[in-house]
Each structure stands twice: as structure tokens, then as C-alpha cells.
Amino acid sequence: MYGVVTGEVDEFGQPDEDSVIVALAGDPLYVGVKLLDQEYKLADVRLLAPVLPRSKVVGIGRNYAAHAAEMGTDVPDEPLMFLKPNTSVVGPGDPIYYPAQSCEVHFEGELAVVIGRICRDVPAELATDVIYGYTIANDVTARDLQRGDGQFTRAKGFDSFCPLGPWIETDLDPQTFADGVRIQTHLNGDLKQDGSTSDLIFDIPMLIAYVSSVMTLLPGDVILTGTPSGVGPMEVGDEVEISIAGLGTLTNTVTSRN
Ligand code: MG
Numbered sequence: 678m679y680g681v682v683t684g685e686v687d688e689f690g691q692p693d694e695d696s697v698i699v700a701l702a703g704d705p706l707y708v709g710v711k712l713l714d715q716e717y718k719l720a721d722v723r724l725l726a727p728v729l730p731r732s733k734v735v736g737i738g739r740n741y742a743a744h745a746a747e748m749g750t751d752v753p754d755e756p757l758m759f760l761k762p763n764t765s766v767v768g769p770g771d772p773i774y775y776p777a778q779s780c781e782v783h784f785e786g787e788l789a790v791v792i793g794r795i796c797r798d799v800p801a802e803l804a805t806d807v808i809y810g811y812t813i814a815n816d817v818t819a820r821d822l823q824r825g826d827g828q829f830t831r832a833k834g835f836d837s838f839c840p841l842g843p844w845i846e847t848d849l850d851p852q853t854f855a856d857g858v859r860i861q862t863h864l865n866g867d868l869k870q871d872g873s874t875s876d877l878i879f880d881i882p883m884l885i886a887y888v889s890s891v892m893t894l895l896p897g898d899v900i901l902t903g904t905p906s907g908v909g910p911m912e913v914g915d916e917v918e919i920s921i922a923g924l925g926t927l928t929n930t931v932t933s934r935n
Pocket of ligand 1: 785
């Protein structure tokens, strides 16, 4: 079921212990919703991915200069676009499965934009009209396969390689991200990534304009805006937490498939 999280939140958008979810009938992106007379304590429910894209997750590579530098590459002249299959999406708390084909699986903490309407050729100045909201993503990447393959489909396409959540924030002013929102990744409690969305090379309106000039975007499609510097490997048993101010924290644990 869908629901609306209500309650007070801290500076990272993490709700307090008394928060509840009011259940919704329907689907916010396709058929509309109706508030139900049902409430659940947040602590008592298992959150699923807040959106399962019907068609695509669009990734953007090297969109922070410091990350491009740590990868030994230049900042691209145009957004570097790739796709992750919707079967890679999992929710908060779900395992990230370490694939047998890789020995180097990296976390990439990212701001994710959820598209709210069917659209193409969206001018940048109208881009916020097609945004449903924002959530957190981990663009999990098998770095060794990415290097070896020379393209990204296998390296970024494994099942469970796109954790999304914990929910979609629908009330944020898009200017907030241009002004700078802190994005942090902790691995087993150690701070690994500490960036700001003000350092995005191509901002969100430009990304929507660019992507929609190539392909029609559908409600529920997700655009991953790129990762700040500090990416690194995860091992089986590791817990990875990505926090974005105002959006909360997305936590997943790396697990062996067998
Ligand atoms: Mg990425």
C-alpha cells in the first residue's frame, strides 16, 4: 500500500518515534489516491521502495567535478546518461546482493528525482512542473565490471543495485538543491561521502531537459543525479547509510546471495 508519513522530522528529515503513516487507496502516480481511515506507526511497518519505475531509472555519470577527478576522468561537456533496469530497484532495509561476477562493488550516494507526468522535450525553465518529488538512491556499481565492459549496463544493472527511499518528499522547493543540500554516505558508521547538491555540474532542470530531449519520461521514472566524491568498496556484511538533508536516510546491508 501507499501511505503518507506524518510527524516531526529532524534536520536530516528523519521522523521522530511518534510518526505514523496514513494509508492511501490507489496509486499517487497513475490513478490518484484517497486517504484511508487507517494509520500505522512508522516503526511497525516495512517500507518498500517508494516508487517502482514502470519504464526506467536514468543515471547521470560524473556530475560532480570532484568525483570525475577521483575516477581519473574529465568533467563531461554534456550529461553522461545511462540506464538501470527497474528490476534493480529495492527499498530501504532491503539487502544489496553482492554478485559473484564482481570483486569490487561500490556505493554511490545520490539525490534522485521522481518524475510525475508523461513528458518530452521539457524546457529547463518548466522542468519543475514534471517533478513529483525527491528521494535518495544508491547507484550501486560493480566498478571492476564497469572498467572491463567499457559501458555500464552489467556493472550497474544487477538486481538490488538501485536502493531507493525511504520515501518521496513532495513538498521541497527545487531551489533548495541549487542553494545546496548536504548529501552524506556512511559505511559502517564511517563518513565516506560528504557533498552538496550545489556542486552538481548539470542541475536538475537541465538534466530533465536533456534526458527528455532523448526519451519520453513517464510518471514514476527516476533520474539519479550523480554521486559526490568519496565512492568506495562495500563488502558482505557492510551497512551503507545515505542521508540527504530534508529527505531522510536510506540504509541497506550488503549480503551474499547464498
Ligand atoms: Mg552514479
